[in-house]
Amino acid sequence: MARNQLGVLNALDVAKTQYYHFTAIVIAGMGFFTDAYDLFSISLVTKLLGRIYYFDPKSAKPGAMPINVASAVNGVALCGTLAGQLFFGWLGDKLGRKRVYGLTLLLMVFCSIASGLSFSSNSNAVMTTLCFFRFWLGFGIGGDYPLSATIMSEYANKKTRGAFIAAVFAMQGFGILVGGIVALIVSSVFEHYFPTQNYQLDRKGSTPSQADYVWRIILMFGALPAAMTFYWRMKMPETARYTALVAKNAKQAATDMSKVLNVDLEAENEKVERFVLERSNNFGLFTRQFARRHGLHLLGTATTWFCLDIAYYSSNLFQKDIFSSVGWIPSAASMTAIQEVYHIAKAQTLIALCGTVPGYWFTVALIDHIGRFAIQLMGFFFMTVFMFGLAIPYNYWKQHHTGFVFMYAMTFFFANFGPNATTFVVPAEIFPARLRSTCHGISAASGKAGAIIGSFGFLYASQSKLKSQRDAGYPPGIGLPHTLMLLGVINFIGMLFTLLVPESKGKSLEELTGENEDDASQTQQSQEMSAARTAPE
Template sequence: MAGELGVLNALDAAKTQWYHFTAIVIAGMGFFTDAYDLFSISLVTKLLGRIYYTDITKDKPGSLPPNIQSAVTGVALCGTLAGQLFFGWLGDKLGRKKVYGLTLMLMVVCSIASGLSFGSSPNGVMATLCFFRFWLGFGIGGDYPLSATIMSEYANKKTRGAFIAAVFAMQGFGILTGGIVALIVSVSFDHKYNAPSYAENREASLVLPAFDYVWRIILMFGAVPAALTYYWRMKMPETARYTALVAKNGTKAAADMSKVLNVELESEEEKVQKVANGEKNQFGLFSGEFMKRHGLHLVGTTTTWFLLDIAFYSQNLFQKDIFSAIGWIPPAQDMSAIHEVYRIAKAQTLIALCSTVPGYWFTVAFIDYMGRFAIQLMGFFFMTVFMFALAIPYDHWKHHNKIGFVVMYSFTFFFSNFGPNATTFVVPAEIFPARLRSTCHGISAAAGKAGAIVGAFGFLYAAQSKHRAEVEAGYRPGIGIKNSLIMLGVINFLGMLFTFLVPESKGKSLEELSGENEEDDTTITKGETVPV
């Protein structure tokens, strides 16, 4: 019955129009900001250690203590997890649009506040930074379920996967821009102060008053793209699927979509009330009916996202340590503090440009042809292969072929993004009922952030601690990195197995997938497709 609503049929059958691209840009700029804010911290953690924890009586520049580095790196992920659950639920209760601007303003304010972190001691500054980054993550978390749900409910049936994936692909540009901004800022300060390496002049290599501005500018820049899109977010109408199926207002749904699609649509108020009040639109999230229809699907979307993010965020947040371990970035004492930022940003920008960004857009290009299931399975498979290919002959890569290591490492990013990093975002926005769609996407995304927290706080923290102990004891470094890569390979293999719980959503309307179409009682199964 829901599939017979004229306003929803019009959305499903609509040709690709200007409003589709407008929605992609408006929603995508949120993800641009999300990625910039989450990953830019990895560009400046070594600088923070130099500025606040260097003892110039020692032979090595300072670094953040392991517990503080994990907190600074991971606290935003904790906020993101909380925000995904809260705003996901709120998006189903109040509507997507009503809370969409709130998340963006929270990101703007907390990006600026992060750069203004203060304290009378190094630990005080780090505590303030962690406080603001938690609330920054809270706003970022809300963007996940809201952007995905809005885009899925605006899109047509034929190209819905590409549109949702395009929103998520803006994350790649956010990571790339973070590296470029860090390059520009570090080059500017390096040119002005021309600081020597730590080995040459310990005090001059830091230039504390000036270099303290570098990390603050990099973090605060994240407010710019979010602020630029706030006005346009507020002008977007509520999605017709929420207005009709959840708010039960067929007249407003038809009026809003008539403006968007530039066609005349009937209000169908009586039909909307019948559909919205039908038995199939009454069961709740914790009901037996939901577990029967969508229980395994929710298990599939949460577990695959959880496993994927352990690997994805570990790679992104700690790739500077991997590059240092293989010698691609020189030892800290051979560089000034600002030149170290430049070298880290250069490495991460190169990885983003050559593998991360292309991987996202390969998904956009092929997702509605190959399907979500095939891309996710393929991505996990190749991530597993490349992780083991890096880990097993790790000593060979480290001592004899560092460039080969970087190339192989780049392939793991490519197949992460042309694979599960994109599809885990797309599928939860398609397969659940409209009144639970934002909530279920938020739960799935929060499971992913739980995986990211495992990587940031636990798994790689243990690997780094082992590495530090070996260095202090005089042993050859790098064993911790090798074990990390092996574990990531195992995790990716598990993600491949759990992918079989995730249904294929290519070519179906949202109402067919969620079971809100009363004329279609069939349930979706893995790998099932319909003609486009």
């Protein structure tokens, strides 16, 4: 234990895994379940929106969104998420984690419902309203990233902290999976009760008027898990590390954690006062001291998350286009609109089951054994390999769908058993308590900047140079094979920047940040962290 460690913090570090740990995982994790459902469910219904609102009566083909509208609908929530991560990350350090934790959830519930209530007969009005509410939905989702990660890291013991934080994030995989399942159920129900032969076909040909309810139900379902969690979030006490180290209220920290841990803890007011008076590490974010001690760490966490999300979100949001291009999903002209939703949902569900969900839980199981650094480096490496493996023999995969789906699923497996989990975990561990939420928010926002590039750029870059697509209004891009190759290069860059990220396995948060050390010890600790990698214990 570090010299002068507060008893309440040491009690948290050495606490055995118990009921409150699992409660915290579920409460924080349900937010991420909702986050993933809301962010990725839009990819299930964008083609349906195109068929409903952008049908051209002069064309015999199903309607399709203009590329700028498709980009906006897919990417606007990510813009809101970026803003929310920065704002709520900062607010979590200023006002406390708990005080703003419920606000993000309320915003998610309200905007999920409002997204499905974008009623109008005018396509521009519907899309504008939908984008407006999805921006604010993303704003609430953004706040959940730094707050959930910071709360879980500050509640956890040092032995299994990585697994607990990763378990919170792993709920994202279930959100993606349930999104696909909900779309399967809703589309199946509508197909059963309103079979194709009984459709009152309108001017949109294969798109029945009832299809307008399908996308609304799918989007609005995201409000349910968030609403179910709100009460329990409000009952959680503020974390002891914020109360003691930031708010300087040792008595309240001891009282809160005594109830949580079921032990008697001493308030240690004098030790907290001595901590405030004697420690010189109360530097701010925009100071030389922070740049010297944590500047490279922040650059590493932000850049790796940025690279990861370019590849991850472009692959996830537009997997329907990738599957269509290799012929795994039938052409739109051969299906009704609801059948198309069903096929897209089936593909997403299969990928989630085979690659996305298992990858998250491999990280949960192994992160405290082999370390964050090794998992992140390995994940980026295999993502690079599989992206090149998809891109180079692309024409071969068009004739061998099973092999393509396997390779594609492996990119998601190693994203989640890799940087998609570790980029979330590490920023919640290596920065001081008073800046932890802010720095996590900055790192996460960098990731969402990458996601925005991925979501907007992928649509343009992946378009082939075929005349038929140019005639349909799509600008010529570099084509899907070259786009996949470019994503492989970006993953390789992420692997290089991983070298800036320290290993945090098995250490208390105060050991990592030097918050319980004197100046000389802090300097030594910072140097050790910069050099730390994956040496065995």
